[in-house]
Amino acid sequence: MTDVTRMTATEIAAVLASGEASAVEVTQAHLDRIAAVDERVHAFLHVDTEGALESARAVDARRAAGEELGPLAGVPVAVKDVLTTKGVPTTVGSKILENWRPPYDSTVVQRLRAAGTVMLGKTNMDEFAMGSSTEYSAYGPTGNPWDLGRIPGGSGGGSAAALAAYEAPLAIGSDTGGSIRQPGAVTGTVGAKPTYGGTSRYGLVAFSSSLDTPGPCARNVLDAALLHEVIGGHDPRDSTSIPLPVPDVVAAARAGANGDLTGVRLGLVTELSGEGAEPGVLAVFREAVDALTKLGAEVVEVSCPHFQYALPAYYLIAPSECSSNLARFDGVRFGLRVGDDGVHSLEEVMSLTRDAGFGPEVKRRIMLGTYALSSGYYDAYYGQAQKVRTLITQDFTNAFERADVLISPTTPLVAFPFGSRTADPYQMYLADLFTIPTNLYGGPAISVPCGLSEGLPVGLQIMAPTMADDRMYRVGAALESAVGTLTPPEL
Amino acid sequence: MSAISREEVAHLARLSRLAVTDEELETFAGQLDVILQAVARVGEVAAADVPPTSHSVPLTNVLREDVVVPGLTRAEALSGAPDSEEDRFRVPRILDEDEPPSPRGEGPADSEGKA
Numbered sequence: 388m389t390d391v392t393r394m395t396a397t398e399i400a401a402v403l404a405s406g407e408a409s410a411v412e413v414t415q416a417h418l419d420r421i422a423a424v425d426e427r428v429h430a431f432l433h434v435d436t437e438g439a440l441e442s443a444r445a446v447d448a449r450r451a452a453g454e455e456l457g458p459l460a461g462v463p464v465a466v467k468d469v470l471t472t473k474g475v476p477t478t479v480g481s482k483i484l485e486n487w488r489p490p491y492d493s494t495v496v497q498r499l500r501a502a503g504t505v506m507l508g509k510t511n512m513d514e515f516a517m518g519s520s521t522e523y524s525a526y527g528p529t530g531n532p533w534d535l536g537r538i539p540g541g542s543g544g545g546s547a548a549a550l551a552a553y554e555a556p557l558a559i560g561s562d563t564g565g566s567i568r569q570p571g572a573v574t575g576t577v578g579a580k581p582t583y584g585g586t587s588r589y590g591l592v593a594f595s596s597s598l599d600t601p602g603p604c605a606r607n608v609l610d611a612a613l614l615h616e617v618i619g620g621h622d623p624r625d626s627t628s629i630p631l632p633v634p635d636v637v638a639a640a641r642a643g644a645n646g647d648l649t650g651v652r653l654g655l656v657t658e659l660s661g662e663g664a665e666p667g668v669l670a671v672f673r674e675a676v677d678a679l680t681k682l683g684a685e686v687v688e689v690s691c692p693h694f695q696y697a698l699p700a701y702y703l704i705a706p707s708e709c710s711s712n713l714a715r716f717d718g719v720r721f722g723l724r725v726g727d728d729g730v731h732s733l734e735e736v737m738s739l740t741r742d743a744g745f746g747p748e749v750k751r752r753i754m755l756g757t758y759a760l761s762s763g764y765y766d767a768y769y770g771q772a773q774k775v776r777t778l779i780t781q782d783f784t785n786a787f788e789r790a791d792v793l794i795s796p797t798t799p800l801v802a803f804p805f806g807s808r809t810a811d812p813y814q815m816y817l818a819d820l821f822t823i824p825t826n827l828y829g830g831p832a833i834s835v836p837c838g839l840s841e842g843l844p845v846g847l848q849i850m851a852p853t854m855a856d857d858r859m860y861r862v863g864a865a866l867e868s869a870v871g872t873l874t875p876p877e878l
Numbered sequence: 879m880s881a882i883s884r885e886e887v888a889h890l891a892r893l894s895r896l897a898v899t900d901e902e903l904e905t906f907a908g909q910l911d912v913i914l915q916a917v918a919r920v921g922e923v924a925a926a927d928v929p930p931t932s933h934s935v936p937l938t939n940v941l942r943e944d945v946v947v948p949g950l951t952r953a954e955a956l957s958g959a960p961d962s963e964e965d966r967f968r969v970p971r972i973l974d975e976d977e978p979p980s981p982r983g984e985g986p987a988d989s990e991g992k993a
Contacts, residue, residue, distance in 0.1 A: 490954035584935045597933045626940040627933070699917040710894065717895070719967050724960035733970045738897035750898065751909060754890040758882070758914070771920045773930030778923065780931060812909050813916055829934025853934070
């Protein structure tokens with residue numbers, strides 16, 4: 388049998404079902420791989436060896452007892468450290484939650500457990516999911532398996548790198564401005580942001596509540612769809628959860644794999660396919676568009692004139708919500724407390740705790756949000772950004788009258804070297820130029836590998852209308868059937 | 879012209895309960911200035927008659943059955959606290975020592991906005 392760590396989740400599920408391998412064997416193989424390479428990759432903040440093997444033994448016992456199991460039962464999964472895991476450390480990449488062991492599971496993790504998947508551990512991320520490189524993690528950056536001197540994207544760089552390094556076949560991320568798709572693009576893996584409200588935020592440590600969306604990461608489109616189906620769907624514990632069934636993403640991924648896109652209209656977004664992107668990225672993107680055309684798709688050019696204001700609007704809305712959400716880290720109910728010596732007042736203890744516990748990017752965004760929400764500036768900044776959000780939504784609605792899905796490069800750049808963008812925070816923000824519009828609109832989008840530029844992966848982004856997540860899986864699987872998946876160099 | 883002064887950043891840090899050092903203040907003032915000048919572009923859009931969007935999901939008044947479900951135990955709720963005492967979160971002193979103690983179970987009359 389081939390090395391199970393090189394298999395897709397679908398292949399692993401098949402060998403588990405046929406009895407060729409046990410869940411314990413599959414889990415141990417991945418734990419061994421983590422032990423062999425993660426010192427260099429640093430995809431994981433915590434490896435839950437005992438918990439993983441225990442889950443695997445439980446699945447094997449259920450299978451031996453003849454129980455009917457879900458399609459991903461026994462398949463290992465890595466979880467971004469932004470989701471609470473009962474009794475398992477959850478740091479959000481921050482010192483302020485170092486050693487925090489939540490007393491409850493997030494809904495996404497509950498559903499992963501109910502489906503019989505095996506959680507290997509928690510993956511690295513930019514602190515509080517704010518960043519595009521993992522360089523803002525308080526625990527050090529993750530290396531990109533394609534070149535360990537380069538960033539794996541962010542904030543969910545740990546999840547994407549775990550996939551590309553064959554440490555896990557599946558992973559969970561969260562996407563507020565591109566934190567699933569951009570890491571997917573630069574590591575040559577698949578990352579899907581579901582429709583906002585299509586996956587539950589319960590137990591997802593909040594950054595920007597009107598944008599945060601947990602979602603699946605995998606090495607191919609079908610695996611991502613299978614994981615999406617497991618974690619998606621209505622959750623009464625999240626009041627913004629959409630009370631509708633999960634779109635049939637698995638059937639769509641299977642249908643797309645036959646490589647026929649006859650009658651599908653792809654909207655090429657003018658504003659996302661020129662300015663700001665590297666020539667190498669654009670060249671690979673255009674070849675992929677040609678490949679999609681050969682599969683029968685019709686390409687129409689669409690203009691979304693307000694997309695140029697998406698990045699500014701996002702960097703007012705997200706920090707505003709963050710400044711409010713992160714007020715809960717006050718050194719009282721969980722996490723770090725600094726300066727509680729009987730002399731400092733409560734307010735001083737809070738200020739000392741937050742200054743010691745938060746890193747620079749988190750502080751910048753808290754202050755930026757506080758500014759944008761303050762009286763006198765509210766109308767010009769936050770209020771105006773909310774109006775821009777309306778206009779961007781209208782751009783999407785208009786574009787979807789002419790196209791079934793919209794396409795663009797996922798990121799303007801391939802993976803950049805460590806340290807090349809940390810000096811100027813705004814340069815880091817530009818990494819999310821193409822992913823942010825979707826978050827403001829709330830629809831789904833997926834990044835699928837489409838080729839290499841200078842030996843590094845390029846992703847193609849497919850954006851679909853709200854609750855039409857199935858469409859992006861169909862087109863994504865078709866693209867994959869034409870261009871294949873990418874294989875990183877051996878570590 | 880800068881969009882934000884060092885004094886304004888110091889004020890924001892106080893509002894945000896961030897005890898930043900002078901050195902941090904210097905760095906943040908420069909960086910926030912660059913960011914604010916960039917995001918101020920939202921003002922270029924004439925949007926007098928455009929309604930704001932706070933949220934992409936048009937749900938209002940999401941209700942559920944008023945049914946008792948198990949919650950966290952007291953020990954679980956306190957399990958992550960930096961300090962606890964007698965089954966409660968222990969917080970640093972809020973009142974000055976010369977303030978009269980409040981009656982048991984009630985906060986001081988002027989407590990609103992203080993803690």
